[in-house]
Amino acid sequence: MKAIRLILAAAFLLSLPLGALAASHEHGDHGKMDHGKMDHGDHGKMDHDGMEMHGDMTMLGEQEVEGIEAMVHLKDVSAQMAKMKMDFTHHFMVMFVDTSSGEPVEEGTVAVKVTGPGGKTAKPVKLMGMQGHFGADIPLKAKGEYKLEIGSKLKDGRSRQFQFTYTVQ
Numbered sequence: 001m002k003a004i005r006l007i008l009a010a011a012f013l014l015s016l017p018l019g020a021l022a023a024s025h026e027h028g029d030h031g032k033m034d035h036g037k038m039d040h041g042d043h044g045k046m047d048h049d050g051m052e053m054h055g056d057m058t059m060l061g062e063q064e065v066e067g068i069e070a071m072v073h074l075k076d077v078s079a080q081m082a083k084m085k086m087d088f089t090h091h092f093m094v095m096f097v098d099t100s101s102g103e104p105v106e107e108g109t110v111a112v113k114v115t116g117p118g119g120k121t122a123k124p125v126k127l128m129g130m131q132g133h134f135g136a137d138i139p140l141k142a143k144g145e146y147k148l149e150i151g152s153k154l155k156d157g158r159s160r161q162f163q164f165t166y167t168v169q
Helices: 001-014 016-026 078-083
Strands: 058-067 066-078 090-098 108-115 125-130 133-138 146-154 161-167
Touching: 058 161, 066 146, 066 161, 090 108, 090 125, 090 146, 108 133
Parallel strands: none
Antiparallel strands: 058 066, 066 090, 090 133, 108 125, 108 146, 125 133, 146 161
16 A cells, blocks of 8 residues: 555656646646647756746645545745746645545545635635646745645545645745
8 A cells, every 4th residue: 555655646746747837828728738749857847938847845744534545745836937927836736545445536626725824715726637636826925824725526426625734934
């Protein structure tokens, strides 16, 4: 079971550049993106149309709810987003695993609701399925602790909620 989790986590991390790329494109035109021409050799950095996707990756942890384990990561994309004059600072990613089979769960509807350091909760952000995980860009601008609540309705039709925290220094 541990080996399967390690393999899934490695696959998740290797797919991150594709998630950042997909999140950086306008969401109405996914069918025209040619992933076949992308260079996947350097996963620490992505250069696509002159835009480099750098940033620190942080694992927020794992949490199990009713037979599904959620693994959450944040990638700091503030430098790239500032260049594009966008307000987002982090790419939020969650990968789900069925704990009984060890298989990834890639189908369903997922959203994250962010409560900032001042206690204000933003509207939920729908996450997009991205090669083994769900993700979206979110703004975490103020310093302090953020509460990240993930709501999901996965392929088994059951609703689950997961909670994580992240502190911006």
